[in-house]
Amino acid sequence: MIRYLLDGRSLQDESSVRGIGTYLRGLLIGYASLGVSNDVGLLLERGPAPHAGLVAAGFATYPARLRPLNRHVRPVLDPLQIRRALAGRPPALYHAVEYGQPLRPSIPVVVTVHDLIPFVMPGEYPWMRRERALPMRQFRSADAVVAVSQSTADDLQRIAGVDPARISVIAEGVSPHRPRSDDETASLRARLRLPGRFVLAVGTFDPRKRIELLADVVRGLRRHHGVRLVIAGSQGNFAAAVASIVARAGLSEHVRLLGHVTDDELGGLYQMSECLLFTSAYEGFGLPPLEAMAAGAPVAVFDNSSLREVVADAALVVEDGNAALMVAEVSALLANPAERERRVAAGRERAAQFTWEKTAAATLRVYQRVLRQR
Incomplete structure (x- = not known):
């Protein structure tokens, strides 16, 4: 049974080679090293099969699949389609690793916020500001918000009005590169x-x-x-x-x-x-x-x-x-x-102070605290 369900779509599209894909892969690496792979699952969209390595590591995939959406409309429609997907066999907790919080969820929700670029620099990204207006409002209703830096946590309080008591600052990790001959x-x-x-x-x-x-x-x-x-x-x-x-x-x-x-x-x-x-x-x-x-x-x-x-x-x-x-x-x-x-x-x-195992352990503590509070 999936206890902690993570939005895994960033491993299926162009985000897989960007920061969000790196974050999710690192988090999964950390969970595997902590021995909790069997508690963690991924919510995917219809289309590309999940990477075989994820299944081999013990990460299950959620039976419901999300509809592939254009990136411009996904932030607006995600709250509804994720809510529907979770209605069948809900996990204990859902983790939105970027945007994509379900609307009026019946289970606890944790969301990771990497940055507020469209709102810090609105003149440069007006289209992204419009697309992400709804997710911005939803941050305030999440059971817990993970900010990847204190700078992002400060932006969440200042711009999105998130209660600092709901925010946990958890830095990303880094995977060591092999030496070369x-x-x-x-x-x-x-x-x-x-x-x-x-x-x-x-x-x-x-x-x-x-x-x-x-x-x-x-x-x-x-x-x-x-x-x-x-x-x-x-x-x-x-x-x-x-x-x-x-x-x-x-x-x-x-x-x-x-x-x-x-x-x-x-x-x-x-x-x-x-x-x-x-x-x-x-x-x-x-x-x-x-x-x-x-x-x-x-x-x-x-x-x-x-x-x-x-x-x-x-x-x-x-x-x-x-x-x-x-x-x-x-x-x-x-x-x-x-x-x-x-x-x-x-x-x-x-x-060396930044490891994915540390990131995963701290995130797991957020899950456990949220579940205790419920």
């Missing part, structure tokens, strides 16, 4: 056609990721060091804009746009890079800096939202939006091998 590194470099020395950027450069600011930093770094830029991540609808900004900055010959890479390839990129440059204006958590530190790359971020909370003193944390200062600090790092190694060691130590 020299031959493996050379093979990956040749296959991805990587430049010799490069700084790395990771993600889809929608407006909040600030590709213009990244271009300014890279152009400044190239005045002092012969580094190029590698960008890993599918750019989707933003591909043309990213290419245009790179060209206007005069960097087309010095930027390698890789598109989507596998987790294993990303681990190699982190390990080979001179530094991860993270120019985002807002992050609910900020997993790439943590992944980079775990893999042994120094990291530079701008000081906003949750980023200092995640990287602490292990990374270069620069005044938000100050490209010249980031150039100066990263240049000094690249010119000082001993300081770079110190940052690498500090980053590994910081990242």
Whole structure:
């Protein structure tokens, strides 16, 4: 019998290679390590079969399946269709790992909130703000809300009006990347056609990721060091804009746009890079800096939202939006091998504090508290 039912749809679509998919996979890894796989199940939509590894690990799938919906209407229709799906054989508790809370549920509901981007930056994401207006109101009715950072918890109180007594701050985890031999590194470099020395950027450069600011930093770094830029991540609808900004900055010959890479390839990129440059204006958590530190790359971020909370003193944390200062600090790092190694060691130590088992154990305590209160 499924005791804790999680929304598993992020493992069936394009979200599987983004932050929400990483979060759900990590949570399941944590539950497996805690030995509670048999209590946990996944609510899926009709269509792709669940990954065989999930079944092998003991995770059941809920008998009812949800209707596949366009992403623009899903936040509006989810409350009704999830309520109907849970009416047959309800679990003890339902966990919405992004949005997707059922309407007027008969069982306790826990919801994870990763960020409130459309409401923090409404001018950049007006369509998402409209789509998610209903889920935003529903946050206040959840039995418990998991925020992945204190920054997100503060946003939930300030913007969504969620009672702080209902909020639990539970950080995400990070999976360690395997070390590579020299031959493996050379093979990956040749296959991805990587430049010799490069700084790395990771993600889809929608407006909040600030590709213009990244271009300014890279152009400044190239005045002092012969580094190029590698960008890993599918750019989707933003591909043309990213290419245009790179060209206007005069960097087309010095930027390698890789598109989507596998987790294993990303681990190699982190390990080979001179530094991860993270120019985002807002992050609910900020997993790439943590992944980079775990893999042994120094990291530079701008000081906003949750980023200092995640990287602490292990990374270069620069005044938000100050490209010249980031150039100066990263240049000094690249010119000082001993300081770079110190940052690498500090980053590994910081990242080791974030494990999926810790995330899963803390989330399980939220489930148990909610069930006791009912």
